[in-house]
Amino acid sequence: MIRIACPFCGLRDETEFAYRGDATVSRPPADAPIEDFHDYVYRRANPRGWHVEWWHHAGGCRQFLKVVRHTMTHAVHSVGLASSTQVVPPE
Amino acid sequence: MSVVDPVSPLGNTLVPGRHGAAGDGAVRIAERRCDLVQVFARKGRAGDVAAAMLARFGSDLPGPGHTFDAPAFSALWVQPDGWLLVAPRSPEGALAKSIKAACGDTASVVEQTHGRSVIALSGGRAAWVLGKLSSLDLHGREFGPGRAAVSPVAGLSCVVHHRDAAPSYDLIVFATFARWFVTSLTHAAEETGYIVE
Numbered sequence: 010m011i012r013i014a015c016p017f018c019g020l021r022d023e024t025e026f027a028y029r030g031d032a033t034v035s036r037p038p039a040d041a042p043i044e045d046f047h048d049y050v051y052r053r054a055n056p057r058g059w060h061v062e063w064w065h066h067a068g069g070c071r072q073f074l075k076v077v078r079h080t081m082t083h084a085v086h087s088v089g090l091a092s093s094t095q096v097v098p099p100e
Numbered sequence: 101m102s103v104v105d106p107v108s109p110l111g112n113t114l115v116p117g118r119h120g121a122a123g124d125g126a127v128r129i130a131e132r133r134c135d136l137v138q139v140f141a142r143k144g145r146a147g148d149v150a151a152a153m154l155a156r157f158g159s160d161l162p163g164p165g166h167t168f169d170a171p172a173f174s175a176l177w178v179q180p181d182g183w184l185l186v187a188p189r190s191p192e193g194a195l196a197k198s199i200k201a202a203c204g205d206t207a208s209v210v211e212q213t214h215g216r217s218v219i220a221l222s223g224g225r226a227a228w229v230l231g232k233l234s235s236l237d238l239h240g241r242e243f244g245p246g247r248a249a250v251s252p253v254a255g256l257s258c259v260v261h262h263r264d265a266a267p268s269y270d271l272i273v274f275a276t277f278a279r280w281f282v283t284s285l286t287h288a289a290e291e292t293g294y295i296v297e
Contacts, residue, residue, distance in 0.1 A: 017165075
C-alpha cells in the first residue's frame with residue numbers, strides 16, 4: 010500500500026487515488042509534426058527509479074497532484090499541486 | 101413548498117429499535133433530514149465568496165479538513181475553494197436561494213438536499229464502528245470535533261463530519277447509495293449493537 014500525503018487532506022491510502030500517468034510529458038504545439046504527437050501519446054521512458062506522476066485524489070479533495078514515486082520501492086519522495094515543479098532526487 | 105419531502109431515500113432500511121449484540125456499547129444510527137448546499141468558488145473568487153458569506157451569514161469558510169458552525173448552517177470544507185453547507189430543513193430551496201443571493205457570480209451554488217443523505221452515527225464506540233469501514237485516522241490527535249474529511253467509507257465517497265465529542269459523526273453520502281451505505285453501517289455495528297430511534 011502506497012500512502013500519499015495530499016497537500017490538502019493529509020496522509021491517505023493509495024486506494025483513494027487514481028493513477029493518471031507520467032507527469033513529465035507535455036503536449037506539443039498544435040503545429041508540431043505528427044511524430045511529436047505520436048511520441049506524446051505513446052512513448053514513455055518507463056524508468057527504474059524516481060518518477061514524477063499524476064495522481065488524482067478522486068476519493069478526497071478531487072485535486073490532481075504531482076507525486077515523485079520510486080518505481081522499484083514505491084517510496085514517495087514528495088507530493089505537490091499540479092502547478093508545482095517537483096524536484097527528482099538522485100538515485 | 102414548505103413541507104419536507106415525505107419519502108426518505110432510505111425507505112424502511114432503518115427499523116426503529118435495538119439491534120445487534122447486547123451490552124452497553126450500542127451506537128446510535130439515525131437519518132438526519134438536512135438542507136444541503138454546495139458552494140464552489142469560481143476561479144480566483146474565493147476571497148469574494150468568503151467576504152460575502154461573512155457579511156451575510158456571519159460564517160467563516162473553513163480551511164482544509166475543518167468546519168465552521170455559523171448560526172444558520174455548518175460549513176464543511178470538501179475541496180479547495182469548495183464547501184458543503186448543512187442546515188436544518190427549511191422551506192424547499194430557501195437556503196440555496198439565500199446563499200446564491202449573497203454570493204452572486206462569485207460562486208456556483210448547487211442545492212444538494214435531495215442529492216445526498218446525512219446519516220448520524222454516535223455513541224462511545226462510534227469511532228470503532230466507523231473504523232471498520234474507513235481508512236481515516238480517527239484518533240483524537242488527527243481528528244475531532246470541528247473536523248471534516250472527504251474519504252471513502254464502505255467504499256463509497258463520503259463526507260465525514262465529526263460534530264461533537266460524544267462522539268457524533270455525520271456521514272454524508274449520495275442519496276441513491278444511502279440504503280446500501282446504511283446496510284453496511286448496520287452490519288458493522290452488529291458487534292456493538294445499535295439503536296435506531
